Amino acid sequence: MKRYTFTSDVAVIGGGASGMFAALTAAKSGSRPSVTVYEAGERVGAKLSVTGNGRCNISNAGVSPERYHGSRRFAAAALELFSVQDAVRELGKYGVLITEEKDGKLFPYSLQASSVTDCLRFSCAEAGIALECDCAVRGIKAGKNGFVLTTERGEAFAKRVIMSTGSVAGVAASEETVYSPAVTLGHRLTRLLPSVVKVKTAAKELKALNGIKVNATVSAVKGGRLLRKESGEVLFTEYGLSGPPVLQLSRLVSSGECDCMLLDLMPEFSLEETEKILLSRGADFRDRPLSELLSGMLNKRVGQTVLKLAGYSPENKRAALIRAAGLIKALPVKVTGVTGMRSAQVCAGGIETADFNPLTMESRLVKGFYVTGEALNVDGDCGGFNLQWAWTSGYLAGKAAAEDIG
Numbered sequence: 001m002k003r004y005t006f007t008s009d010v011a012v013i014g015g016g017a018s019g020m021f022a023a024l025t026a027a028k029s030g031s032r033p034s035v036t037v038y039e040a041g042e043r044v045g046a047k048l049s050v051t052g053n054g055r056c057n058i059s060n061a062g063v064s065p066e067r068y069h070g071s072r073r074f075a076a077a078a079l080e081l082f083s084v085q086d087a088v089r090e091l092g093k094y095g096v097l098i099t100e101e102k103d104g105k106l107f108p109y110s111l112q113a114s115s116v117t118d119c120l121r122f123s124c125a126e127a128g129i130a131l132e133c134d135c136a137v138r139g140i141k142a143g144k145n146g147f148v149l150t151t152e153r154g155e156a157f158a159k160r161v162i163m164s165t166g167s168v169a170g171v172a173a174s175e176e177t178v179y180s181p182a183v184t185l186g187h188r189l190t191r192l193l194p195s196v197v198k199v200k201t202a203a204k205e206l207k208a209l210n211g212i213k214v215n216a217t218v219s220a221v222k223g224g225r226l227l228r229k230e231s232g233e234v235l236f237t238e239y240g241l242s243g244p245p246v247l248q249l250s251r252l253v254s255s256g257e258c259d260c261m262l263l264d265l266m267p268e269f270s271l272e273e274t275e276k277i278l279l280s281r282g283a284d285f286r287d288r289p290l291s292e293l294l295s296g297m298l299n300k301r302v303g304q305t306v307l308k309l310a311g312y313s314p315e316n317k318r319a320a321l322i323r324a325a326g327l328i329k330a331l332p333v334k335v336t337g338v339t340g341m342r343s344a345q346v347c348a349g350g351i352e353t354a355d356f357n358p359l360t361m362e363s364r365l366v367k368g369f370y371v372t373g374e375a376l377n378v379d380g381d382c383g384g385f386n387l388q389w390a391w392t393s394g395y396l397a398g399k400a401a402a403e404d405i406g
C-alpha cells in the first residue's frame, strides 16, 4: 500500500472562513472523522482577519435571496437550511460572541476580525484538526476509495475533499491556484468579475473633490434607466468614487450593466424644495462671494463644483441656480470601469453551481467532492452577506462530508 505524507478522512483545501467552518463542522459531525486543512498561505484566515475594515462584518440580519447574485436560487436553497441564527449559534460555540448594529449588520462583540480567526483557529486545534500551512494543493485525482492531492509538501490522501479556496478577489493568487481542484475534476468555471470594488469615472471636474465624503443616494443607471439605488457615505477619489453605496453598486459597473451614476446630494429634499432653498440663498446672500453661496449647506468644494457645472454667473443667476438644484438632486457621473480584481472585496462568478447539490455542496459529477464559499458562483452584497455565505456553505459541506463517511 502506498504511503502518503498526509492522510485523513476529510481534506479541506483552503483555511479561510468557509474552510475552517467546514473543517470544524465535519470534525464534530457523523463518526467524528479526522480532518486536515491544507492552506497555501503561511497562516489560516488571512482574508477573514482584514474583513470589515478590521472589524469583521460577520453576517447581516437582513439576509435574503435578493442579496445574492450569480446562482441566487442555489444560495437561497442553502440559506434556508443554515440561516443567520444558525451561524450565530455555531460561531458562539467557537467563542465568537456576536452583536447586531442598528442597520442589521452583525459584528463580533470584540469588533476585531482577527479575533474571529483566532477563535476558529483555536477551535480547530481543540477539535484535533491538523492545519497544514504553506501547503498549497496543486493537483487532485479522484480514485475508487478517495482522493489523492498533490500538495507543496507531499502527497495527501483523503476519503472526502472540501474545496474552500475562496476567489481571486483581493489576493495575489492566480486563477489556477484557486479553481484548479474543481476544474481538474471536470467542473466549469464561469466568467469572473470584480465586485464590491471602487469605481472609476471620466468626470475630470470632480477630481478637485478628491478626499471629500458626502452623504448621498446613488442611482446606477444605463441609458437613463434606473437599475438600483443605494444610500450612504460616498467618497470622491482621484480615480472616481468609493464608499459603501458605490461599492454596493460596483457589480453593475463591472458587468457593463451601468454606465452612469447619479448622485443625489440632498436626498431628504425634493427637487422643488432644493430649488426653493437655492433661489432664496441667491436672494438673501447676494453679496457673498460665489464660492461661499452654498457653504453651510453643502461641502464648500462640492458647492463650488456644482455652481461651476451649472454655469453660475451674476448675470444668469436664477437659471443657473435652478440648474444647480437639478445637479444637486442628480449629479451625473459617467463611470468607465472598476479598479480591478486585486482591489475588489468579492469576486462575482466562480465554479458553476448547476453541478452541485445546494443542500450539501456536493458535486453531482464527482462523489465525495464538495465546494464552499466564494469559490462557487455565488456572491453577496457588501454588508456581511459574503461571510454568511461562507458559514452556510461551509457548514452544509462539513456536515454532509462527515455523515457520508458514516
Ligand SMILES: Cc1cc2nc3c(=O)[nH]c(=O)nc-3n(C[C@H](O)[C@H](O)[C@H](O)COP(=O)(O)OP(=O)(O)OC[C@H]3O[C@@H](n4cnc5c(N)ncnc54)[C@H](O)[C@@H]3O)c2cc1C
Residues within 6 Å of the ligand: 013, 014, 015, 016, 017, 018, 019, 038, 039, 040, 041, 044, 045, 046, 047, 048, 050, 051, 052, 053, 056, 057, 058, 059, 135, 136, 137, 138, 164, 165, 166, 167, 169, 170, 173, 177, 178, 344, 345, 346, 372, 373, 374, 375, 383, 384, 385, 386, 387, 388, 390
Ligand atoms: C478587504 C476585504 C474585506 C472584506 N470584508 C467583508 C466583510 O466585512 N463581510 C463580509 O461578509 N465579507 C467581507 N469580505 C469578503 C469575505 O472575506 C469573503 O467572501 C470570504 O472570506 C470568503 O470565504 P472563503 O472561505 O470562500 O475564502 P477565503 O476566506 O478567501 O479563504 C480561502 C483560502 O484558501 C486558500 N487557498 C486558495 N487556493 C489554495 C490552494 N490551491 N491550496 C491551499 N489553499 C488555497 C487561500 O490562501 C485562503 O486562505 C471582504 C473581503 C476583502 C478582500
